[in-house]
Amino acid sequence: MTNQAPAAAAGAAAAGEDGRLVYRIGMVGPSRVGKTSLITALLHDGQRLLEGTPISMKAVGTATQKRLSQHRRELDGSLLAGEFDAGALGGSQDQFTFHLMLDTGVPGTGIELQLLDYPGGWLDPHTRPAGVDAQWEECERFLEQCSVLVVPVDAAVLMEATTASHLRAVPTVLGTPQVTDVVRSWLKRRNERPDEPALLLLCPVKCESYFDDNGGRRDQSATLLQWVRKVYRQVVELVPNEAPDVRNMRVVYCPVDTIGCVEILRADWLPEPDEPGALTFVAHYGVRPPGERSVKGTEDIMIALCRQLVAGRQKVEEREAGLRREQADTAQTFAERDEGFFRNIWYLVSGERRLRADAARSSREEAIQAAERARALTGIVESLARRVHSDRVHQW
Amino acid sequence: MVTAVHVQTRGRPRHRDYGFLGAGPERPWWREYAGHTAFERPTVLVESDGAGYRAYLSGIPSARRDAVGTVIRYTLVVEEDGVGVPAVEPAAVVTLVRCWVSEQGGPRPGSGGLTRALDGAFPEDEVERMLAAPEPVAPADVRRRVVAAVRALPAADPARSGAPDVGERDWLADAGSAPARAAFVRRVDELLVDRRPGRALLLNLVGSPADLTALLDDTSPLAVIAPDTAVAGPTRLGRERGPVGAGKAPSAAPPRTSPVISATLPMPARTTSRPVSRLWTVLTPLVLALAAVIALLLPLLSR
Numbered sequence: 155m156t157n158q159a160p161a162a163a164a165g166a167a168a169a170g171e172d173g174r175l176v177y178r179i180g181m182v183g184p185s186r187v188g189k190t191s192l193i194t195a196l197l198h199d200g201q202r203l204l205e206g207t208p209i210s211m212k213a214v215g216t217a218t219q220k221r222l223s224q225h226r227r228e229l230d231g232s233l234l235a236g237e238f239d240a241g242a243l244g245g246s247q248d249q250f251t252f253h254l255m256l257d258t259g260v261p262g263t264g265i266e267l268q269l270l271d272y273p274g275g276w277l278d279p280h281t282r283p284a285g286v287d288a289q290w291e292e293c294e295r296f297l298e299q300c301s302v303l304v305v306p307v308d309a310a311v312l313m314e315a316t317t318a319s320h321l322r323a324v325p326t327v328l329g330t331p332q333v334t335d336v337v338r339s340w341l342k343r344r345n346e347r348p349d350e351p352a353l354l355l356l357c358p359v360k361c362e363s364y365f366d367d368n369g370g371r372r373d374q375s376a377t378l379l380q381w382v383r384k385v386y387r388q389v390v391e392l393v394p395n396e397a398p399d400v401r402n403m404r405v406v407y408c409p410v411d412t413i414g415c416v417e418i419l420r421a422d423w424l425p426e427p428d429e430p431g432a433l434t435f436v437a438h439y440g441v442r443p444p445g446e447r448s449v450k451g452t453e454d455i456m457i458a459l460c461r462q463l464v465a466g467r468q469k470v471e472e473r474e475a476g477l478r479r480e481q482a483d484t485a486q487t488f489a490e491r492d493e494g495f496f497r498n499i500w501y502l503v504s505g506e507r508r509l510r511a512d513a514a515r516s517s518r519e520e521a522i523q524a525a526e527r528a529r530a531l532t533g534i535v536e537s538l539a540r541r542v543h544s545d546r547v548h549q550w
Numbered sequence: 551m552v553t554a555v556h557v558q559t560r561g562r563p564r565h566r567d568y569g570f571l572g573a574g575p576e577r578p579w580w581r582e583y584a585g586h587t588a589f590e591r592p593t594v595l596v597e598s599d600g601a602g603y604r605a606y607l608s609g610i611p612s613a614r615r616d617a618v619g620t621v622i623r624y625t626l627v628v629e630e631d632g633v634g635v636p637a638v639e640p641a642a643v644v645t646l647v648r649c650w651v652s653e654q655g656g657p658r659p660g661s662g663g664l665t666r667a668l669d670g671a672f673p674e675d676e677v678e679r680m681l682a683a684p685e686p687v688a689p690a691d692v693r694r695r696v697v698a699a700v701r702a703l704p705a706a707d708p709a710r711s712g713a714p715d716v717g718e719r720d721w722l723a724d725a726g727s728a729p730a731r732a733a734f735v736r737r738v739d740e741l742l743v744d745r746r747p748g749r750a751l752l753l754n755l756v757g758s759p760a761d762l763t764a765l766l767d768d769t770s771p772l773a774v775i776a777p778d779t780a781v782a783g784p785t786r787l788g789r790e791r792g793p794v795g796a797g798k799a800p801s802a803a804p805p806r807t808s809p810v811i812s813a814t815l816p817m818p819a820r821t822t823s824r825p826v827s828r829l830w831t832v833l834t835p836l837v838l839a840l841a842a843v844i845a846l847l848l849p850l851l852s853r
């Protein structure tokens with residue numbers, strides 16, 4: 155499994171080599187916000203979510219598997235010490251596309267999630283290292299083409315800002331101007347495909363100290379929500395302005411604990427040398443006994459993703475029915491006209507149909523099983539989509 | 551000057567993100583391995599074409615931390631075009647690799663020898679000054695500091711003494727094994743000091759020979775070590791069909807599309823020619839006997 159640069163031709167979702175659905179998800183956030191941790195948590199928790207079903211969530215390819223296990227090991231190591239040494243986990247140094255699979259065990263079926271990760275420093279032209287411009291452009295292309303954009307937000311930065319000077323530093327620390335730019339480009343692209351469902355996820359991370367539903371003592375969730383609304387107001391307001399034509403656009407607020415068993419002890423706002431007025435935010439965490447990782451909130455992300463897939467599927471089926479009436483060649487039309495999300499959902503739908511036809515024709519045991527597995531995947535996506543979001547979630 | 555030495559690191563403040571001290575390498579050639587290694591974790595890439603070489607070492611932690619408390623890393627890149635007298639002894643680069651690779655074994659990888667040496671040569675205030683300087687840092691300054699860091703490294707026996715020879719052209723071994731690391735350093739020494747063509751790579755996103763298929767190259771032998779692999783001992787990488795266990799003639803490698811087969815090799819192994827010649831001592835009488843039988847039978851059959 156190689157880490158190919160995000161393909162220029164990548165649609166919002168693209169067909170995998172063997173026809174399975176590839177679902178691309180973009181992340182936009184500054185250095186140290188928690189992008190890599192969020193991706194790792196998504197797999198960690200996705201596996202739990204699918205326990206006891208015929209579907210599993212797997213890392214595809216050695217590179218993704220190794221990255222996830224290395225990250226997990228380092229995190230476990232930094233928790234062992236009793237005090238959580240957040241700095242021991244160095245940041246990312248290169249772009250990398252994680253490949254996760256909702257796997258049915260049947261070749262040619264399944265849904266592959268591709269998540270692009272990159273060093274957050276690339277986001278800001280001032281901190282972007284020399285020589286990575288071309289790579290950043292590839293990342294930008296990938297981000298524009300995703301039908302889902304995730305914005306991780308450092309909850310501690312918002313919650314621990316107590317003075318006017320702290321508040322003035324917040325946009326720089328969170329990189330909100332750069333995040334806003336990426337969201338704007340993404341929305342413009344979405345508006346070019348108004349039929350495709352689009353999803354913007356605002357995900358506060360490092361939330362464990364502000365909720366009381368995952369081992370925490372205080373519930374400050376309302377304050378966090380207020381702050382996110384305030385600081386990301388501009389981002390949210392871009393949605394109707396930049397993508398007025400998109401019929402199915404959702405903005406979901408979805409706080410996540412990627413570690414869970416830590417608690418903020420102290421926060422420092424330190425002056426930046428050579429930058430008058432600028433402050434750096436440093437949080438110190440302790441480990442809550444027994445020190446076992448407890449991911450929270452990723453289930454809500456999965457629900458939101460599944461709802462998006464279901465919405466896409468409905469749209470594809472409607473459109474397909476329309477095409478049939480016109481006696482057009484459906485396959486040709488989907489292949490040529492809808493090179494994005496729709497075409498690939500259509501691949502998924504038609505793949506399932508093919509398996510059902512095979513099963514009906516041959517009545518062989520394996521064919522029947524394959525069709526059942528494919529149906530199970532659809533069933534699970536639909537049932538996840540029907541699940542009610544936790545109390546943490548707000549839809550805007 | 552024929553040897554370019556580049557150092558990449560970052561400063562403490564937020565805006566002083568990772569960058570090369572002075573001009574960086576012309577081309578980020580190491581990115582070819584982006585699917586096989588995470589550069590933020592220990593990586594070594596050594597490539598030689600028989601005349602010049604290039605080496606990349608990354609994931610080396612500094613004791614310095616950035617403003618938010620994150621460990622700062624070093625990346626070193628050395629490039630030599632093979633023309634004229636090298637400005638840095640190839641043996642010094644072997645020493646760097648040996649030191650970094652030796653820290654990859656044991657329960658706590660990265661025990662600090664290279665970290666201390668580099669931090670000594672690149673003190674915090676000077677790194678900040680170099681990263682902030684409006685004028686690019688002089689290449690000779692960076693080179694001089696890296697050479698000083700090498701001198702500060704603990705001396706070791708010459709790379710080859712006691713190092714086993716894997717006896718294969720292309721192999722993968724686990725970085726947790728001390729003999730494998732020694733064999734790896736021996737290969738690096740052959741590439742840099744003896745100027746043999748080939749590659750020696752410490753990669754961290756590979757687990758089995760199959761993950762390395764895309765890197766096999768008939769013109770460039772490949773030695774790889776990686777942490778947490780599925781291989782028990784050094785394992786031959788190859789594309790040829792046929793029995794596993796006999797030595798492999800380098801020239802006989804068929805096209806890339808054939809499946810990868812691999813075999814765990816005894817360690818230490820002898821040279822490649824030994825098993826081949828042993829095979830011949832068995833095969834030659836058989837072939838001769840067969841020829842004699844055919845010679846006897848032919849007149850009978852033709853009658």
Ligand SMILES: Nc1nc2c(ncn2[C@@H]2O[C@H](COP(=O)(O)OP(=O)(O)OP(=O)(O)O)[C@@H](O)[C@H]2O)c(=O)[nH]1
Binds near residue numbers: 412
């Ligand atoms: N307390 C707490 N810390 C977290 C959480 N998620 C991430 N972190 C820590 O935040 C730090 C940064 O996380 P990363 O996932 O490496 O951040 P990133 O956005 O990938 O950073 P770059 O690679 O530098 O862009 C790490 O030390 C994480 O352990 C969380 O939910 N709670």
Ligand SMILES: [Mg+2]
Binds near residue numbers: 189271272
């Ligand atoms: Mg990262």
